[in-house]
Amino acid sequence: MGINAVFEALSHPVRRKVLALLKIGPMSAGELAEHFDLTRPTLSVHFAKLREADLVAVERQGTSLIYHLNTSVLEQALADVLSLREEK
Amino acid sequence: MGINAVFEALSHPVRRKVLALLKIGPMSAGELAEHFDLTRPTLSVHFAKLREADLVAVERQGTSLIYHLNTSVLEQALADVLSLREEK
DNA sequence: ACTCTAATTAGACAAAGAACTAATTAGAAA
DNA sequence: TTTCTAATTAGTTCTTTGTCTAATTAGAGT
Numbered sequence: 001m002g003i004n005a006v007f008e009a010l011s012h013p014v015r016r017k018v019l020a021l022l023k024i025g026p027m028s029a030g031e032l033a034e035h036f037d038l039t040r041p042t043l044s045v046h047f048a049k050l051r052e053a054d055l056v057a058v059e060r061q062g063t064s065l066i067y068h069l070n071t072s073v074l075e076q077a078l079a080d081v082l083s084l085r086e087e088k
Numbered sequence: 089m090g091i092n093a094v095f096e097a098l099s100h101p102v103r104r105k106v107l108a109l110l111k112i113g114p115m116s117a118g119e120l121a122e123h124f125d126l127t128r129p130t131l132s133v134h135f136a137k138l139r140e141a142d143l144v145a146v147e148r149q150g151t152s153l154i155y156h157l158n159t160s161v162l163e164q165a166l167a168d169v170l171s172l173r174e175e176k
Numbered sequence: 177a178c179t180c181t182a183a184t185t186a187g188a189c190a191a192a193g194a195a196c197t198a199a200t201t202a203g204a205a206a
Numbered sequence: 207t208t209t210c211t212a213a214t215t216a217g218t219t220c221t222t223t224g225t226c227t228a229a230t231t232a233g234a235g236t
Contacts, residue, residue, distance in 0.1 A: 012223090030181095030182065039225075042226070045225085046224090062234070127197085152212060
């Protein structure tokens with residue numbers, strides 16, 4: 001599942017932009033949403049795919065959910081493509 | 089156009105496997121097809137997406153089409169993700 | 177307990193993706 | 207020019223994805 005989920009997640013521009021924003025620093029779902037012209041539910045589904053790929057982690061802070069980038073997973077995936085080897 | 093097509097192309101396991109095979113060396117469409125359990129037309133569509141992303145180039149040799157990996161485009165795309173910057 | 181805010185999940189639907197078979201193009205060889 | 211082989215394009219069908227609105231969950235404050 002791992003690598004497939006990662007590349008599936010990376011395939012959408014919105015999700016790549018989310019990752020780029022999180023590169024700057026952790027951010028709540030709401031803050032992230034302000035950078036897009038999409039409804040929150042739609043964004044929420046994108047977040048779910050990023051979580052599924054383990055590209056981001058989430059942490060509750062009061063009523064907000066703070067997302068942060070899981071740098072190592074991203075770098076691992078890219079290293080895999082560089083060597084162009086499939087799967088685990 | 090570039091980056092979206094590249095990530096779209098990378099999002100399917102079959103296409104990543106094609107790239108991995110081409111990493112070894114140039115190969116005809118037919119030779120590539122032998123490594124998969126899919127019909128040639130189906131593979132042909134996958135090849136088209138890789139061409140569209142400029143991840144591979146193709147060259148006719150008699151009646152065969154020889155595909156080869158466009159290494160620089162692939163590496164550029166990965167470098168872009170590493171720095172997580174969008175677009176050109 | 178009620179209410180407010182933050183976010184997700186559920187349900188619906190149009191658009192895109194991936195697979196197949198059948199038809200077409202392109203080159204080589206008889 | 208007919209025929210054979212290699213590969214692609216066309217057309218169809220089924221599944222998945224992306225988006226929306228409406229409903230739900232979770233925490234904080236009153």
